[in-house]
Amino acid sequence: MAAFKRKRGSGSGAGKQAKKVKFAENATGKQMAKPGQESEKEHNIPAPVSRGKWKNKERVLVFSSRGINFRTRHLMQDLRTMMPHTKADTKMDRKDKLFVVNEVCEIKNCNKCIFFEAKKKQDLYMWISNVPHGPSAKFLVQNVHTLAELKMTGNCLKGSRPLLSFDPTFEKEPHYALLKELFIQTFSTPQYHPKSQPFVDHILTFTIADNRIWFRNYQIIEEDGSLVEIGPRFVLNLIKIFQGSFGGATLYENPRYQSPNMHRRMIRLATAARLKEKQQVKELQKMKKSEPKVKEKEDPTQDVFVTPAEEKPSDIQLVAPEPKPVKKKKNKEFKRQRQLKQKRF
Amino acid sequence: MEDFEEESLSAGSDGEDSAMSDGELQEAFAKGLLKPGLNIPLEARKKAVNNVEGLKQCLADFKKDLAWVERLDLTSRPLPDIVSKADGKLTTLNSGEIQAEDDFQREMYFYRQAQAAVLEALPRLKKFNISTKRPEDYFAEMAKTDHHMQKIRTKLLAKQASMEKSEKAKQLRELRKYGKKVQTDVLQKRQKDKKAMMTAVKKYQKGMTDKLDFMDGDQEKGKKGTSGAAGPNAAKKKRGPNAKRQYKDQRFGFGGKKRGSKWNTKESHDDMSGFRSKAAHGKSGKNFGKGGKQGASKRPGKNARKKMKNRS
Numbered sequence: 320m321a322a323f324k325r326k327r328g329s330g331s332g333a334g335k336q337a338k339k340v341k342f343a344e345n346a347t348g349k350q351m352a353k354p355g356q357e358s359e360k361e362h363n364i365p366a367p368v369s370r371g372k373w374k375n376k377e378r379v380l381v382f383s384s385r386g387i388n389f390r391t392r393h394l395m396q397d398l399r400t401m402m403p404h405t406k407a408d409t410k411m412d413r414k415d416k417l418f419v420v421n422e423v424c425e426i427k428n429c430n431k432c433i434f435f436e437a438k439k440k441q442d443l444y445m446w447i448s449n450v451p452h453g454p455s456a457k458f459l460v461q462n463v464h465t466l467a468e469l470k471m472t473g474n475c476l477k478g479s480r481p482l483l484s485f486d487p488t489f490e491k492e493p494h495y496a497l498l499k500e501l502f503i504q505t506f507s508t509p510q511y512h513p514k515s516q517p518f519v520d521h522i523l524t525f526t527i528a529d530n531r532i533w534f535r536n537y538q539i540i541e542e543d544g545s546l547v548e549i550g551p552r553f554v555l556n557l558i559k560i561f562q563g564s565f566g567g568a569t570l571y572e573n574p575r576y577q578s579p580n581m582h583r584r585m586i587r588l589a590t591a592a593r594l595k596e597k598q599q600v601k602e603l604q605k606m607k608k609s610e611p612k613v614k615e616k617e618d619p620t621q622d623v624f625v626t627p628a629e630e631k632p633s634d635i636q637l638v639a640p641e642p643k644p645v646k647k648k649k650n651k652e653f654k655r656q657r658q659l660k661q662k663r664f
Numbered sequence: 665m666e667d668f669e670e671e672s673l674s675a676g677s678d679g680e681d682s683a684m685s686d687g688e689l690q691e692a693f694a695k696g697l698l699k700p701g702l703n704i705p706l707e708a709r710k711k712a713v714n715n716v717e718g719l720k721q722c723l724a725d726f727k728k729d730l731a732w733v734e735r736l737d738l739t740s741r742p743l744p745d746i747v748s749k750a751d752g753k754l755t756t757l758n759s760g761e762i763q764a765e766d767d768f769q770r771e772m773y774f775y776r777q778a779q780a781a782v783l784e785a786l787p788r789l790k791k792f793n794i795s796t797k798r799p800e801d802y803f804a805e806m807a808k809t810d811h812h813m814q815k816i817r818t819k820l821l822a823k824q825a826s827m828e829k830s831e832k833a834k835q836l837r838e839l840r841k842y843g844k845k846v847q848t849d850v851l852q853k854r855q856k857d858k859k860a861m862m863t864a865v866k867k868y869q870k871g872m873t874d875k876l877d878f879m880d881g882d883q884e885k886g887k888k889g890t891s892g893a894a895g896p897n898a899a900k901k902k903r904g905p906n907a908k909r910q911y912k913d914q915r916f917g918f919g920g921k922k923r924g925s926k927w928n929t930k931e932s933h934d935d936m937s938g939f940r941s942k943a944a945h946g947k948s949g950k951n952f953g954k955g956g957k958q959g960a961s962k963r964p965g966k967n968a969r970k971k972m973k974n975r976s
Contacts, residue, residue, distance in 0.1 A: 484781035529764030
């Protein structure tokens with residue numbers, strides 16, 4: 320988000336001015352009325368869109384650690400687009416401890432924080448925290464889809480206030496109730512925020528399925544409830560809830576959480592075990608073949624019905640021949656063709 | 665997934681401290697706490713922390729009492745799924761159980777939840793005079809740029825077009841099977857008409873007929889044809905399979921030729937169909953006698969035959 324210069328103290332005391340509508344080149348539809356114009360660097364203070372006083376001072380700091388990939392970066396940008404009460408910050412170095420985040424938030428005068436942490440360039444963790452004293456939660460983020468995906472066909476006003484919809488399951492468990500309160504305070508845009516739009520045209524849903532929290536964002540098209548997905552969408556897998564901000568006593572730990580490393584390890588072990596089993600079976604078969612064969616006792620009743628055949632010139636072998644090593648039959652369907660080819664050359 | 669757990673060979677042994685001395689172990693064995701067999705110390709599995717009291721306390725401290733207008737939060741059950749009920753596919757799952765693996769069902773569940781929330785919220789918003797539709801003349805920045813929405817639109821249109829194309833191709837393929845037959849019939853009919861026309865013209869030219877009926881052509885034939893042409897058509901149809909086909913049917917059709925069927929019966933004696941008067945009276949034309957071989961080679965070439973065909 321490019322920071323724009325604002326002339327302070329000019330015209331703001333005049334109260335509600337008419338909106339200065341600047342027409343962009345393409346007059347097809349959406350034109351800029353808000354201060355976020357990138358084409359101009361300096362402009363007058365815009366009249367606030369809101370018609371009331373902004374009381375609920377929530378500010379959310381959205382930033383990340385180093386080593387994030389493009390998808391995470393876009394997700395962060397999308398969150399900042401969706402929520403006008405957010406601020407951005409530079410990437411935090413990994414060697415700093417986590418409680419440094421609290422200080423960063425204090426500097427920026429934010430009271431909530433969403434911090435993305437990327438490990439091994441593969442796993443994405445998200446911290447949501449109420450900064451000075453309050454609780455914080457760590458999640459593993461999966462299945463990230465951003466605003467820019469072409470399957471997300473909806474659109475909404477930038478900075479419009481969202482409806483938040485929660486699953487009834489959030490009421491049942493105390494940890495979910497705490498998370499619900501955290502989400503409400505973080506994600507809902509305060510009323511009369513200067514960058515917010517007065518219309519409510521999209522809805523964020525939080526649903527619990529498979530022990531994870533699924534986040535979706537829909538645009539409200541019609542009053543009868545027809546919706547289109549805007550995006551972004553992601554899945555949160557709760558790891559722990561802490562009493563303090565980025566630290567403190569653990570209030571809740573998810574028993575069904577398995578770290579991604581462990582998950583990968585399980586998969587690798589499974590495949591390795593399968594291979595080992597195959598090898599063992601093969602070895603066993605080999606051993607069985609090379610075992611000295613047990614000679615059975617002679618059965619006297621066996622020769623009762625034997626009619627002697629004609630005398631054949633016998634080639635007496637005193638020593639039993641070596642058992643031939645069984646060659647695995649290779650599929651040589653196209654042997655003839657290969658031979659033909661060779662003959663040609 | 666379970667944490668790693670070392671199994672003990674003897675079931676039911678507690679986690680024993682390996683630093684126990686021999687004397688203590690003997691005592692424990694005597695008491696019956698230890699069982700014979702190899703005892704492996706079992707790590708006590710870390711119980712997941714669930715500090716319910718702490719959570720509730722924290723929530724109480726943290727909660728902000730804001731008006732609903734500030735928060736705009738709703739708890740909603742998803743709307744009942746009419747579509748799948750109509751299809752009869754609705755499995756008896758309580759609404760708490762969402763199949764996370766079944767993508768479509770899961771997304772529809774989220775969609776319905778959002779719908780329920782919207783329907784509940786709209787009247788409440790109306791009370792506060794907050795609308796969800798922006799007026800026509802309100803221009804403001806959108807979350808996605810116009811350019812992006814154009815891209816989305818073109819992609820959707822392309823998808824639709826490709827689907828239509830594939831539908832058309834399928835239909836064409838179906839049609840081709842039927843169409844080929846129809847096409848051959850139409851071509852044959854055209855050839856027949858042309859031939860008839862040419863013969864009629866030739867006849868008139870040679871003076872065999874002096875009526876110019878054929879010039880009227882399709883107009884009259886269209887009216888008469890439905891009634892008049894039924895007669896000759898029926899006759900033609902009765903002729904149906906040609907002589908070769910009939911011969912083959914007689915020999916091989918319907919179970920083949922019946923061996924030992926009578927040869928010289930009254931019916932066969934009276935049957936005059938195989939009588940050719942010219943052959944019988946010895947006048948087989950110029951090829952009878954010497955010119956047989958020449959006759960065989962007298963078949964005109966391809967071009968000549970084509971010309972003949974087109975002319976007649």
